[in-house]
Amino acid sequence: MPEQEQPTEEQIKEFQEKLAKMSPEEREAFFRQQCIFCQIIDGKIESTRIYEDDDCLAILDINPANPGHILLMPKKHLQVGPQVPQDVMERMGKITKALSNCCLQSLKCEGTSIFIANGLPAGQRAQHFMIHIVPRKDKDGLTCFDLQENKIDTTQLESLASDLKAFISKKLGIEIADDEPKPAEEVKEEPEEQQPEPLPPTPEETTPVPPTPEETTPVPPEPEVSESKKEKGFLYFVDKEGDISRVKMVRGRKKGKQPKEKVKVVGITREKNRLYYVDANLEIQSSPMNRGRKSKGKKTKETKDKPKEKPGKQPEPEKEKPKEAASLDDIASLFT
Amino acid sequence: MTCKYCENIERKVYEDENLVAFLSDTPAVPGHIILTTKEHYTILEQVPEELAGKLFDTANVLSSALFEAFGAEGTNTLIQNGTGAGQKIPHLAVNIIPRKQNDSLNFEWQPKQLDKEEFGVIELKLKNACNKIVLGKEAPAEEVEEVKEEKQEIKDSSWVKSVITRLP
Numbered sequence: 001m002p003e004q005e006q007p008t009e010e011q012i013k014e015f016q017e018k019l020a021k022m023s024p025e026e027r028e029a030f031f032r033q034q035c036i037f038c039q040i041i042d043g044k045i046e047s048t049r050i051y052e053d054d055d056c057l058a059i060l061d062i063n064p065a066n067p068g069h070i071l072l073m074p075k076k077h078l079q080v081g082p083q084v085p086q087d088v089m090e091r092m093g094k095i096t097k098a099l100s101n102c103c104l105q106s107l108k109c110e111g112t113s114i115f116i117a118n119g120l121p122a123g124q125r126a127q128h129f130m131i132h133i134v135p136r137k138d139k140d141g142l143t144c145f146d147l148q149e150n151k152i153d154t155t156q157l158e159s160l161a162s163d164l165k166a167f168i169s170k171k172l173g174i175e176i177a178d179d180e181p182k183p184a185e186e187v188k189e190e191p192e193e194q195q196p197e198p199l200p201p202t203p204e205e206t207t208p209v210p211p212t213p214e215e216t217t218p219v220p221p222e223p224e225v226s227e228s229k230k231e232k233g234f235l236y237f238v239d240k241e242g243d244i245s246r247v248k249m250v251r252g253r254k255k256g257k258q259p260k261e262k263v264k265v266v267g268i269t270r271e272k273n274r275l276y277y278v279d280a281n282l283e284i285q286s287s288p289m290n291r292g293r294k295s296k297g298k299k300t301k302e303t304k305d306k307p308k309e310k311p312g313k314q315p316e317p318e319k320e321k322p323k324e325a326a327s328l329d330d331i332a333s334l335f336t
Numbered sequence: 337m338t339c340k341y342c343e344n345i346e347r348k349v350y351e352d353e354n355l356v357a358f359l360s361d362t363p364a365v366p367g368h369i370i371l372t373t374k375e376h377y378t379i380l381e382q383v384p385e386e387l388a389g390k391l392f393d394t395a396n397v398l399s400s401a402l403f404e405a406f407g408a409e410g411t412n413t414l415i416q417n418g419t420g421a422g423q424k425i426p427h428l429a430v431n432i433i434p435r436k437q438n439d440s441l442n443f444e445w446q447p448k449q450l451d452k453e454e455f456g457v458i459e460l461k462l463k464n465a466c467n468k469i470v471l472g473k474e475a476p477a478e479e480v481e482e483v484k485e486e487k488q489e490i491k492d493s494s495w496v497k498s499v500i501t502r503l504p
Binding site: 048051064081099105121124136146161164167 | 345346347348349350351352358359361362363364365366367369379380381383385386388389390391392393396397398399400401403404405406409410411412413414415416417418419420421422423431435436437438439440441442443444445446447448449450454455458459461462463464465466469470
């Protein structure tokens with residue numbers, strides 16, 4: 001946006017007095033000479049026009065907040081929102097929606113910030129009313145459009161609401177109903193009008209549209225029918241629920257979580273000091289885990305208390321039952 | 337997931353057949369209004385054209401009311417349209433914020449500088465999209481070719497640059 005010097009208070013006052021004496025036509029003619037954006041609209045200053053009709057003009061900002069930053073302005077010289085007539089504002093609203101869609105479709109951005117500044121304290125830099133349409137991407141570094149979320153005392157909030165409601169009712173000559181609980185409506189995911197694909201990522205609803213290529217872990221409602229044999233390329237394991245699950249084994253440097261899928265529901269209860277694994281016939285097996293140096297397979301003095309065998313090398317692996325027999329008995333039987 | 341703005345709107349300050357406005361309970365500043373559609377739309381692009389027009393006009397009217405009701409010295413209107421723009425609630429919301437000199441807010445940005453090529457490509461892309469979406473025209477063949485040529489030019493120049501940088 002072209003930079004303009006900030007006038008002093010005296011200058012502002014002098015200017016306002018001068019304006020007050022002019023007729024509407026004189027005022028319009030004055031601004032068409034003075035206002036940079038009126039000069040742009042009239043073609044006296046070069047610009048990059050994106051859209052134009054009888055009421056408004058959209059140009060690319062030469063000093064953008066982000067690439068593709070569009071300025072949409074009324075062709076008539078209007079400084080602030082309250083001066084904009086209803087029909088012009090409605091027109092600009094429709095064009096804003098369309099231009100935002102253009103940004104999403106053509107620039108492949110993930111959203112748009114639509115911004116209006118009315119008045120100097122609000123950050124208005126140009127003396128011509130305009131709507132900013134800024135293409136946005138996740139983590140693009142543009143923090144100026146982040147909204148603070150502050151706490152407010154409920155009593156103060158209620159009081160403000162009441163005052164404002166009364167003011168607006170009176171000003172617009174309308175009646176505003178008291179707060180009533182609304183029934184929850186079904187979340188509408190499909191747009192009503194014809195919408196070109198694709199839509200930008202939206203905050204998560206019932207079916208979120210994630211912008212990243214990583215898949216989320218699916219939650220299968222029912223397990224698949226168990227296969228008789230293990231498939232290659234998958235790692236089969238006993239999951240937290242005591243069922244057989246598998247995950248695809250990834251080669252190379254490919255990172256990221258792979259989706260897990262349940263293969264068979266068994267529902268075993270894990271016991272301490274046992275290693276649970278899936279055998280070649282897709283059955284859950286377990287074997288006692290050895291503690292201490294003996295688990296390394298070296299020839300050491302045996303103690304009566306600790307089991308000898310390594311995990312996975314049991315000559316008689318047992319099939320899992322929900323409440324199995326004591327493990328020491330199984331080990332004792334091997335010594336006979 | 338139930339939508340926060342679809343049910344139980346409290347602290348309403350404006351209402352008509354299609355729109356409702358209320359005070360935010362986590363305001364940027366006191367008096368921060370949220371204007372939204374009664375019908376559930378997630379982003380602006382989903383809102384029917386007529387309603388989009390009314391939305392902006394109503395926002396403008398409420399903005400004027402803030403000047404008078406709260407003695408605001410300025411107002412900002414902000415739509416966070418899409419997750420990339422910081423949208424958190426999946427229901428389109430127009431934020432109308434009263435401003436005063438030296439308040440705690442600052443919506444100003446640092447302008448970015450684009451090179452001529454990048455600016456030119458964006459211009460063509462947006463113009464084509466605008467012709468198609470806003471005006472319902474197909475992009476003229478010459479313009480489509482121009483975009484392709486621009487892209488090729490940039491690609492070629494990048495290749496040349498990479499060759500040059502590889503030279504000892």
